Amino acid sequence: MTKTASTVRTLSWEDEALVLIDQRKLPHQLEYVRCDCLDDVIVAIQTMVIRGAPAIGIAAAYGVVLAARAAHKDHGDAWAKAIEIDCQRLRAARPTAVNLAWAVDAMRKKVPPTERNPVPVLLAYARLLEQQDVVANKAIGDFGALHVSSGSRVITHCNAGALATAGYGTALGVIRSASAENKLERVFATETRPWLQGARLTAWELQQDGIPVTLIADSAAAHLMRTGEIAWVITGADRVAANGDVANKIGTYSLAVCAKAHGVRFMVAAPLSTIDRKTADGDAIPIECRAGAELLGNVAPVGAAAYNPVFDVTPAEFVDVLVTERGAIAKPNALSIRQLFEA
Secondary structure, eight states: OOOOOOOOOOEEEETTEEEEEOTTTTTTOOOEEEEOSHHHHHHHHHTTSSOSHHHHHHHHHHHHHHHHHHHHHHSGGGHHHHHHHHHHHHHTSOSSOHHHHHHHHHHHTTOOOTTSOHHHHHHHHHHHHHHHHHHHHHHHHHHHHTTOOTTEEEEEOSOOBGGGSSSSBSHHHHHHHHHHTTOEEEEEEEOOTTTTHIIIIIHHHHHHTTOOEEEEOGGGHHHHHHTTOOOEEEEOOSEEETTSOEEEETTHHHHHHHHHHTTOEEEEEOOGGGEETTSOSGGGSOOOBOOTHHHHTTTSOTTOOOOOBSEEEEOGGGOSEEEETTEEEESOOHHHHHHHHHO
């Protein structure tokens, strides 16, 4: 298959540092942030220089490399203990996206014996995780595209594209693969309040790659579904519980409910690393709340209160298809997810 490859590269290892696109500045400014130490990576994750569960995971892997370099230089024979402390700090940078903890734990398992320099080993593994993420995303894209019929119009929420991964994307991976097969008539991207990842990032990313995209207000999605012209809602995920419940950007649950009411199918695209088999269901997923100032901006009256949850949980019963790099599951549940890992 000829793929619609993304022209966007979210992160890279250059000159012994992690270099990130500053996603806060897009689409009007394409700027980069250089992370020379672990604290730089933690701040970048917390302030949303980089966002999207898979991308946060890969950035964290390189953060462990930076921590290892400093520990080996500054702590002598105690470097392994110093790395472990830093890994715990990094793991706590953001609570909801499970790929962060997954990547840090994967890197911890690769820490070599103390008589060896840990940096070359960990850097090689971080690069491998980055490469594997792109391969997984392309597989997700191809599996998801099998469910998209020719002439389809789809809605996507937030940004689950190359900017949210090491490349290609999860939800936008499906969209890219479907576009390469000439199946897509148009993509409708929600603004995705309050950070406007759909308006700033998804619309920009699809525009860069020549995929037809139209921006809609979050509140216009139900109206659009009611017209009967939408075939799928396609989203990514920040965490999938063992029973198939999905945590994703706030507003995803609303889209799922509206989709069910209007006979629109709902697809979640996510790598296996986003499935948290230790979390039984959506009620056990920690939901991050951020500062109210992000929501209030300079529009609301001074002194107004704000509630700013970043994610919500869509129950598995609303998900028609869960797509991973190992294939797609219709109506995911605890049994089918367990079988996916055992296959």
